[in-house]
Amino acid sequence: MGTSHSFGSLLREYRNRVSPADLGLLPATGQRRTPGLRREELAELSRVSADYIKRLEQGRSRPSASVINALARVLRLSQAEYEQLCALTGHTIVQPGERPHTVDAPTRQLLERFDMPTAIYDAGWTLLAYNTPGIRLFGDPAPYGSHGSNMAWRFFMEPANFVWESDAQARQFKTSLVADLREAADRYPYDENLAKLVAELCTTHRFFDDLWSSASATKLGGTRGITHHPAVGSIELDANMLAVPNGDLRIVVFTAEPGTRAAHRLSALTDDHHRGLHYPQ
DSSP states (O other): OHHHHHHHHHHHHHHHHSOGGGGTOOOOSSOOSSSSOOHHHHHHHHTSOHHHHHHHHTTOOOOOHHHHHHHHHHTTOOHHHHHHHHHHHTOOOOOSSSOOOOOOHHHHHHHHHOSSOEEEEOTTOBEEEEEHHHHHHHOSOOOTTSGGGBHHHHHHHSOOSOBOSSHHHHHHHHHHHHHHHHHHHHHOTTOHHHHHHHHHHHHHOHHHHHHHHHTOOOOOOOEEEEEEETTTEEEEEEEEEEEETTTTEEEEEEEOOTTSHHHHHHHHHHTTOOOOEEOOO
8 A cells, every 4th residue: 555655646746746838738717726737637648537547646546557658758757757656566667769788898897807608698688798708618609680699599499509407497497588588578668679589489489489478477597507519528507697787788607516527628618718808790
């Protein structure tokens, strides 16, 4: 009840600060009893009923995501104010335009400091950069923007150079990967490239389509799998995933259990590396 009341209080505050003239409304006859928009005016512009606005302000209804978007547009809310309403009502924050796909200087410096193979992805799991150990382990990345540079595409559509010890492990990881990709699609509904990728995966891969339709909320975490390197052989790896809020990026660091054959093989590839970043062309 407290959350609904907070939303209602904010909605009244935002409604009262908007002048009808700001929205091109003709002045109504008679003295106005509210300094801003009337409920009826906000309702008409938002294409809902005045009674629904009243119930929202009294904490008796929870708005849908589309209503939140309409209210934010009519009330001319800032991005921070819109995000606050989404947080109060449990809705995904919709971002304008495409997902970010640049690596800023602080994140680039962080990548350069990792001695283990490390990759950085955008919110849609398209590869943005490897460090040098990553190149030595997995090879040169596919050009950015191609399907081959996207983790979901490679795991579902191509013989990816990272496999799991059991079908159960593979299914668990792919389920959480698709759930994370769905969250990104919800955040960036105007990202045409991301929508195209998802549409092609749903059309061409039945398992992906089933997972996408299941609406699983499984969170994406670390995983363990095996990669094969032509020079040193098979290496069992732990993939540890980190989030970078600035730029909505994901970092994946690959490590091997100390003292194992996998650790020795990984060291053979990475001990004498020269630090640096390698970006898809």
